[in-house]
Amino acid sequence: MNALMSKKKVRATHTKSKTGCRTCKIRRVKCDESRPGCKNCDSTGRKCDGYGIWTTVNIPATKEVAPVVHTVYPQPGSDIPRGTCNMTVLLSLPKLNDEEKICFDFFRSTTVVKLPGVFYSHFWQELVLQACVAEPAVLHAVIALGSAHRIEEQTLRPRGAIAPDRDELKRREVFTIQEYSKAISALRNRKTEDKNASLRVVLITCVLFVTLDLLRGEYGNAMTHTQSGWKLMKELQSCNPGTATPQLEADLSSDCTSVDESLSESLACLSVQSALFGCKTASSHLDISQAAHISDMKIPSSFRNMSDARRSFNIILGDIIALTEECRSFDYSGSPYPPQIGSRQICLQSGIASWKMAYSRSRDVLVRQANDDRTIIGVSLLRVFLSMTSIMAETALCRGQQSLFDDYTSHFTSIIAQTLHLLRSAAHKKMADAGHYDSEELVGDFIADVGILPFMYYTALKCRVPWLRRQAIALLLMTPIREGMWDSFIMANVARKVMIAEEDGFFDSYADEIEPGPFDNPIDRNERLKHIPPLPESSRFYDVELEMYDPLKGSGKLILRRQKDGEEGCWEAVACSFDFSTLKRRTYADVDYSPLHPNGSPVSSSASSAASRCP
Template sequence: MHRQLFTVNAMSMQHSRPSISGKSRVRTGCRTCKVRRIKCDEARPSCQKCSSTGRRCEGYGIWGGQRSMESSHLASSRPSLKSNISTGPLHSLNDHDQACFSWFRHRTVGKLPGIFRTCFWDDLVLRACFEEPAVLHAALALGSVHKVGNSGCSMQLDDSHLPGDSEKFTLKHYNIAIRHMQPCLWSNSKTSLRITLIISMMFTCMEFLLGHYRTGEVHLKHGTKLMASLISPGDSAIDLETPRDAVDVELLEAFATMNLNCFLLGRGTLGMYRTLQSFDTQPLQAMFESMAQARKNLDWVLADTIRLTQRRHAMAMTNSSDANPPNDWVHHQRRIQTQLASWDKVFKVSRVSLIAQMGFGGQIAYLHLRLFHTMTSIMAATCLHPRGEMAFDAHTANFEAIIAQSQVFHDTIFATDFANTRLEHIQNATSFTADRGWIAPLYFTAIKCRVSHIRRQAIQLLGSTASREGLWDAEVVASVAQEIVRLEENPSCVPVIHPKDVAPDLADLSHELKRRVVPEERRISQVEVLLPNGAGDRIRIKIYRPEKGIRAKVFVREQDPTTGIWNSMDVDKSWSPKQSLQQHIICPS
């Protein structure tokens, strides 16, 4: 049985621009806040502005209609299965299908977003399941893959073996979803495009969950192109004065967040985040109204930092690696650092209220944002530094903070009693979430901190759980980080530490090794990762090593999945544009 690959041609989709109803900009938010003409905090499933004043939050709707949420509580805001089963596409499902949808509705949707719940999963996807057969069957395929993975088994949707019952079920609904979606691909209506975008994100998550990372990237890439055509039909510029439907903003947020998470690993694009940021130009307030708002503001700064780093790397690849950046880049860097300091100040002031507001997940969300603020601060301080990779040596204290924060993050998750709560799933060691967690900061520490025992602690923490966060696979990046450490340090002096070792045995590291500085000429500035596309597939990395006064030296390494040994490969033959999809940067310096 062959699995179909859903691809779409974004350029062939023609959509008309929404009519402009007025000159004033309309902010996103719930309908209640729009009627009251106040800024909505956009908390999900109901905003805090409404909840705190006893008002009914009218929600964010679906397809731009006047559908409202039933309650401010998440459980009651979701559609009722009993009340919809006789009228929507659910009425045709058999008992097995209904059981799978129940799993998707109550387990998958609660798990994929991680700590930060989103309206995309909690409201938009679920409502679409009750109205659109294509979305419903995509949900059944995704729910099936998630359920099998949660049981500790693996699913392989390829031609290498005969499919079992679970594989057959998944393939069946995967193909039915594609069949129902075909009319949407030829329609120029907004509703059709929105349906296609929802399914594109669901298929992206399904492929990542299966470990088909490159296939998932294809889904994300095509979905991102379609998203661009939704917010800016044709080749016209984005009109910031045009009112934005809440559904479009929710879709944009979903694709922007997934792309930012992927871009941290050298994949995806930051274009969606730039567009999303342009829709909300409100200055930083004295206090954050929600963890979601705090995260949104930090993500904007993170995206800006990565974008500036990308420009610096592009300059190093076309000129000598020690060329000075333009003055406007330096001013941009200072603005970023000022924004990070301001964010940190507001976040500290808001800490108590934000943690209390989120309940069970408040402390974990706080630690998550603290981790990414520390990482972003290092990136911002070093991205234009004239000393290049040597600049990271001045940030040892921050790298130590990432290790300490990660350990607290880990301990808090496994020490907290999440039984019978929506966060129960996060204690599952094989847990997959579509959102980012602690892997990116630990990987960044492992390849950018040149203090031997600190980077080894990062690798060992990565190996302590089989966590996967979207495109991020802890086992894969731990293996990559080990190879980077080996290439930078003297292999004859450095003990090999397996990433699955949970506790670092620092006593085995000599005092000299702990204090040794990796020489500048051995430091690697950039690493691109060509991820595996299923079990047994090879990992390839493209490595950039700066050389004084000339362009960076580039070489490729490939890991044998059977032996775990890395070997050198010819750059031109082993890394084509089709394989890497497009040029990207990983963990910028």
């Protein structure tokens, strides 16, 4: 017996898991790898130290820690209902002062819920909170963003309480800047031999800085930070050549769960959003994020989840923006398109058709997977974007001929009809967990992702059917929302200036007929008003370039270009400054959905809709 007992125990051979949390690795137990914290640790009262995002945890042992309970929202498609389940993970943070606690708590309870909009974001809903535990730079950037978002919310929506006075707002602004400075100092003072770890920390902080800049209306800084982020991402990918990004996952076979994928996807969304806005620097960086193009990607016959659908769609949208920009350069010079331009257009049109087919097959599944009303709206939102991208792809080689857009009146009509449906859905459903937010808040907030504004603005610029154009502008005016760089108030008034410059009184004799209410049925008007002549080609602008001086006040410059006398390569430019600061912005209280029946159909009442008409 003693001889047997003296024999060394032989550990059974097995393949080591490199993806378990640090705590389970130290304890030498199998990790269940639940995200964002493993259940093994939670069930035994231990703190889960995460999944190796960084090689070391940089929290000084001498600092006191303040336990923070963070509600985690499951990814769409999981078996856990988002609105009914209260999953929590205990985060150990360095001890914060009272103001820091308030702003951090606001960030985790409000900001991370609202900023992603209607699309699930691994970056916002998991990665950032995990990073706060380990990295002071991320923590202070989060507090700065939470502070700025709190200022925005309490200034615009005091919820029955008294809004902060000028002195209090100034104090909070100073606090925000101080936390921003602390984040920068923490980045500078961070010491580690792991270059990849440092790059990831800087990238996470960079995305937070971009969002803070957008929230504060500092669009120039936002673009600078985005460009810096792509340079860092390129450096990270060169250090890790096997690293996949959402755009490189051509077979779309895995969810976006890794840190590098999450960062790349966040930067790609910011770049696409900025490029749609018209920022040339953003579109120039799409080639970094678009390492895979539609020609490299095989779109599946159906999508497993919303992440798959959106990642593939972003590839298509990025390629369309790049093609449009390239065609524009040939149009301005009058040079002929090279043969590969036409081939790329055909490839894009084929990709859009494949995506549409996969979406149609998957739509019911995606809706069933949705954990809340926001995600259901996200499913519908992609379909509206598809209508816009179809027009963009088919008109990319238009050679400046804007009358070509008249052939897509049915597409523009569909965009408006679908937008009306989205707004009705947002107005008649609770949009967030446990009824925490009212239905109006989905259409009255700052979000970091795209929503309805890009395709409504595109319709207001490119659709010259006068009643549809005015309805698009009216919907922008009555929907007070900011989506990154996109501000519905500014976009509506810019589109109105372009419309006035193009029409120049052409439709004055039809004024009573073409002025719609925002909830009018666009299909009925198309049939009833088809006797109205189209706007002449010579009046239409090919390109609208927008430069913002002060985004929050609504001042900037417009440069409008159109072909001169129909000659290719001969262009007329019209520049004009604008200042919308004296115009009244709609507030959340102004948004009135009363012209709707309970079933969501429009009420035929000219009196009820007149107040929301395009001025």
